[in-house]
Amino acid sequence: MFDLLKKTQYEYSRNEADVWELFHENSKVDKNKPIVPNDVVIQKMRNELDTLDYRSFATVALPETAPTVALDLASCILNRKSSSEWALTSMTFEELGMLLQLSYGVTRSNKDTDYVRPFRACPSGGGLYPLEIFLNVRNVEGLAPGLYHFNPHKNAVECLREGDQTFKLCSAFVQRQVIEGAACVWMVSGMFRRSTFKYSNRGYRFALLEAGHLAQNANLVATGLGLGVLNMGGYFDREIDKYLDLNGVDQSVIYCLAFGRAH
Numbered sequence: 001m002f003d004l005l006k007k008t009q010y011e012y013s014r015n016e017a018d019v020w021e022l023f024h025e026n027s028k029v030d031k032n033k034p035i036v037p038n039d040v041v042i043q044k045m046r047n048e049l050d051t052l053d054y055r056s057f058a059t060v061a062l063p064e065t066a067p068t069v070a071l072d073l074a075s076c077i078l079n080r081k082s083s084s085e086w087a088l089t090s091m092t093f094e095e096l097g098m099l100l101q102l103s104y105g106v107t108r109s110n111k112d113t114d115y116v117r118p119f120r121a122c123p124s125g126g127g128l129y130p131l132e133i134f135l136n137v138r139n140v141e142g143l144a145p146g147l148y149h150f151n152p153h154k155n156a157v158e159c160l161r162e163g164d165q166t167f168k169l170c171s172a173f174v175q176r177q178v179i180e181g182a183a184c185v186w187m188v189s190g191m192f193r194r195s196t197f198k199y200s201n202r203g204y205r206f207a208l209l210e211a212g213h214l215a216q217n218a219n220l221v222a223t224g225l226g227l228g229v230l231n232m233g234g235y236f237d238r239e240i241d242k243y244l245d246l247n248g249v250d251q252s253v254i255y256c257l258a259f260g261r262a263h
């Protein structure tokens with residue numbers, strides 16, 4: 001029985017390897033593949049929003065005042081480290097607002113070009129912005145606990161569920177104690193078709209790469225603000241997708257970040 005189990009696990013991991021090899025091969029740029037014409041791309045970008053818009057939900061504008069960042073850029077990079085040993089102390093809404101704006105917020109207009117979508121704080125393949133940030137707010141001074149969505153165009157968060165949801169969410173993480181102790185947890189999700197309609201399989205790669213850019217912005221800002229941050233890949237995707245009401249196929253969580261005040 002034990003040998004059988006070992007063999008099955010071995011075969012299972014081999015199959016997984018085959019999938020990523022196949023994916024990598026199929027997401028290579030190929031001179032022989034036709035590209036999507038520019039007018040089709042422009043039309044699609046005009047017709048579709050680059051953010052989910054929870055219109056009927058209560059909207060809370062991000063604070064206009066920004067907290068002081070005590071460190072220069074080099075110090076933020078040198079001091080960045082994973083942190084999960086945090087006390088359940090709160091962070092402030094000003095700090096959260098700055099984290100959101102400098103990670104994935106709108107930074108400059110694009111209205112004078114054919115590509116109508118404004119630019120954001122992180123680079124994006126084709127300027128398509130396939131990511132969404134959902135936030136579990138537990139202990140943020142100035143913002144009631146609940147599940148929120150960041151809307152970069154409104155520069156606001158939309159409250160999807162009121163009240164502390166942490167007890168429902170923590171079992172979706174391998175290290176549930178990290179989630180219980182965090183002041184705020186981000187669930188960065190990919191709306192893959194926003195990118196794959198143009199770049200096909202490579203668009204999926206682009207969404208994952210973009211999540212890394214977004215997360216690094218957040219890591220450096222958090223360090224500058226004296227906050228602890230943990231980047232998390234250890235979560236049960238299906239549970240989080242269900243929790244966020246994402247279909248798990250072309251919409252799915254791809255990265256999580258937990259923030260808190262480090263010990």
Ligand SMILES: Cc1cc2nc3c(=O)[nH]c(=O)nc-3n(C[C@H](O)[C@H](O)[C@H](O)COP(=O)(O)O)c2cc1C
Pocket residue numbers: 080081082083084175230231232233234235
């Ligand atoms: C994609 C990714 C996923 C990660 N997932 C987890 C995780 O689920 N739990 C955890 O404790 N740390 C996680 N980490 C943090 C790494 O363990 C950490 O970055 C590494 O040990 C290097 O330490 P440093 O971040 O302090 O430099 C993750 C890091 C990355 C980049």
